[in-house]
Amino acid sequence: MTNPFDRADCDYLVLVDDRRQHSLWPSALDVPAGWTVAFGPAGRPDCLEFTATAGPDPRPASACPVGHRPARPAPVSPDASGPQAAARHESTRRRDSIMTASTSTVSAPPTMAGHPLFGSLMDLQRDTLGTYLKALRDHGDVVRFTVGPPGMRAEFYGVFSADGAQQVLASSAQTFSKENRFLGELRQSFGNGLLTSMGDEYLRQRRMLQSLFTPRQVGTYGSEITQETGSLVERWRTAPDATVDVAEEMTGHTLRTISRILFGRKNDVDAMVPTVQRNFPRINAYAVKRAFAPVNLSRKVPTPGNLRAAKAHRELYEVCDEIISARRAEESADPTGRNDMLSLLARAHDDDGRPISAEETRNQVLVFLVTGHESTATTLGLTLHLLASHPEVQARAHQEVDRVLSGREPVAEDLEKLPYLTQVLKETLRLYPAAPAQGRITTEDVRVGSFTIPAGADVVVSSGVVQRRPDIWEDPDAFDPDRFLPEHEAARPRYAWFPFGGGPRACIGQHLAMLNATLTLSVLLQNYSFTAVDTDIPLNTGITLRPTGQVRCRLTPRT
Numbered sequence: 001m002t003n004p005f006d007r008a009d010c011d012y013l014v015l016v017d018d019r020r021q022h023s024l025w026p027s028a029l030d031v032p033a034g035w036t037v038a039f040g041p042a043g044r045p046d047c048l049e050f051t052a053t054a055g056p057d058p059r060p061a062s063a064c065p066v067g068h069r070p071a072r073p074a075p076v077s078p079d080a081s082g083p084q085a086a087a088r089h090e091s092t093r094r095r096d097s098i099m100t101a102s103t104s105t106v107s108a109p110p111t112m113a114g115h116p117l118f119g120s121l122m123d124l125q126r127d128t129l130g131t132y133l134k135a136l137r138d139h140g141d142v143v144r145f146t147v148g149p150p151g152m153r154a155e156f157y158g159v160f161s162a163d164g165a166q167q168v169l170a171s172s173a174q175t176f177s178k179e180n181r182f183l184g185e186l187r188q189s190f191g192n193g194l195l196t197s198m199g200d201e202y203l204r205q206r207r208m209l210q211s212l213f214t215p216r217q218v219g220t221y222g223s224e225i226t227q228e229t230g231s232l233v234e235r236w237r238t239a240p241d242a243t244v245d246v247a248e249e250m251t252g253h254t255l256r257t258i259s260r261i262l263f264g265r266k267n268d269v270d271a272m273v274p275t276v277q278r279n280f281p282r283i284n285a286y287a288v289k290r291a292f293a294p295v296n297l298s299r300k301v302p303t304p305g306n307l308r309a310a311k312a313h314r315e316l317y318e319v320c321d322e323i324i325s326a327r328r329a330e331e332s333a334d335p336t337g338r339n340d341m342l343s344l345l346a347r348a349h350d351d352d353g354r355p356i357s358a359e360e361t362r363n364q365v366l367v368f369l370v371t372g373h374e375s376t377a378t379t380l381g382l383t384l385h386l387l388a389s390h391p392e393v394q395a396r397a398h399q400e401v402d403r404v405l406s407g408r409e410p411v412a413e414d415l416e417k418l419p420y421l422t423q424v425l426k427e428t429l430r431l432y433p434a435a436p437a438q439g440r441i442t443t444e445d446v447r448v449g450s451f452t453i454p455a456g457a458d459v460v461v462s463s464g465v466v467q468r469r470p471d472i473w474e475d476p477d478a479f480d481p482d483r484f485l486p487e488h489e490a491a492r493p494r495y496a497w498f499p500f501g502g503g504p505r506a507c508i509g510q511h512l513a514m515l516n517a518t519l520t521l522s523v524l525l526q527n528y529s530f531t532a533v534d535t536d537i538p539l540n541t542g543i544t545l546r547p548t549g550q551v552r553c554r555l556t557p558r559t
């Protein structure tokens with residue numbers, strides 16, 4: 001059996017001790033006394049990058065738990081010799097090669113040619129990802145964009161190489177802050193939860209919440225997912241013309257699934273789902289509009305738009321707060337031992353032993369609803385569409401599901417026995433990453449490749465672009481799950497594929513997303529074959545990537 005300290009395929013934590021030293025620890029093992037979690041769970045490379053970039057734990061020594069030396073084997077220091085050290089040195093070497101690239105040729109990045117008055121505004125509004133891909137083709141890895149008319153013109157920089165993405169998200173994460181205008185708007189709408197918090201407050205939250213998202217914890221939600229999918233299968237038996245819009249169906253399905261995982265109780269799920277369906281699209285559209293408007297009035301000014309948005313926020317908060325206060329009262333009177341995330345949050349404490357306040361619980365619940373449902377829905381809907389359009393891939397997926405499961409219900413432990421389904425999902429996430437671009441702001445002048453980006457500049461890194469680079473991906477627009485055979489994956493740069501982001505702010509929900517997607521897909525494939533009805537699927541690729549029209553498939557029940 002492989003030593004858990006050496007496995008590359010499992011998740012790790014970065015632990016910090018009372019001397020503020022960082023160390024790697026497999027997330028499957030209990031955290032030893034005297035150590036607390038500073039980062040993770042995340043892949044080994046991300047943890048190594050975190051240790052390389054975060055420096056010593058930022059908390060004052062007095063705030064660090066003082067304990068005995070670990071009773072278990074001491075966590076593996078990233079400074080130790082051996083594979084950890086080799087990987088870290090590789091990460092540092094790559095960063096150095098980027099940061100010190102050819103001093104003599106450092107220059108300002110080329111500017112994307114756009115409309116003489118409006119720059120790239122209209123192109124980006126029409127097709128964001130297409131405009132980035134054109135910029136890569138015409139100008140290369142780092143490109144300056146101008147947006148808007150003179151006098152109100154804004155600019156930002158696109159970073160489109162795998163090494164550049166690694167630098168922005170991971171190895172130089174401290175130089176690329178997440179604190180941009182869009183984040184500020186999201187914070188005003190959904191509170192200061194894990195998605196939007198910064199600095200020490202962010203680390204406190206991530207440490208407190210990470211245990212909710214370990215593969216082991218997430219695995220306990222398998223039956224919630226398969227039960228919801230079972231209900232969907234039954235409902236589809238009476239679909240008119242045996243045809244369903246898989247994009248719409250998956251949005252409803254993932255919202256119900258994530259709500260069940262969050263709230264546990266049917267009554268609460270039934271109250272929350274329609275409230276979210278009614279109000280989230282309004283709140284999202286409002287936040288996006290404000291984030292990209294040249295100027296904004298305060299949210300408090302009673303304009304019709306502000307009043308409509310305030311009503312949507314109020315409705316959402318009220319239902320959420322009612323559920324949370326009932327659950328907190330119940331858990332404090334007599335802890336139930338229930339496993340849904342809300343009950344776990346009601347019993348959770350931070351490093352200093354403080355319970356989570358009702359307001360913070362609401363913030364986290366809203367963050368998980370915002371981030372958790374639409375992204376997984378887009379991935380599942382487009383996977384079904386791709387399978388429906390590629391019968392030979394669908395046949396292989398059917399064969400795997402039939403062979404591994406022999407008709408029984410899938411469970412979390414089956415994931416590693418379904419490698420072809422994982423390859424199919426990874427290939428969908430390559431072609432259609434649900435969060436195709438991440439925004440950051442430079443905190444100082446910074447060199448990326450042979451270009452300098454000035455301090456205070458908006459920077460966008462895009463998995464949607466890197467994942468279609470022809471120099472990394474042969475025939476990049478073709479759907480081919482075999483690209484993710486292990487030998488092919490190993491030959492590519494680390495940030496050739498990063499649909500879940502990377503570095504210290506990588507997606508905390510990636511195991512949950514993959515579990516939800518794999519189990520849902522398995523049950524659907526056990527029951528149906530899919531044929532594409534709509535072949536041309538228009539996409540919005542602005543902030544999130546999602547279909548803008550119907551994605552219909554015809555269902556053929558499998559006997």
Ligand code: HEM
Binds near residue numbers: 369499509512
């Ligand atoms: C296919 C599905 C998903 C995709 C493609 C996705 C993608 C991403 C990406 C790219 C980021 C990084 C954003 C950045 O660096 O600015 C992120 C962050 C995040 N995701 Fe996901 N996500 C998915 C599912 C989920 C789920 C199911 C949850 C939880 C229920 C979740 C919760 C979060 C949270 C809380 C963050 C912020 C993490 C932090 O800043 O520490 N995501 N996600």
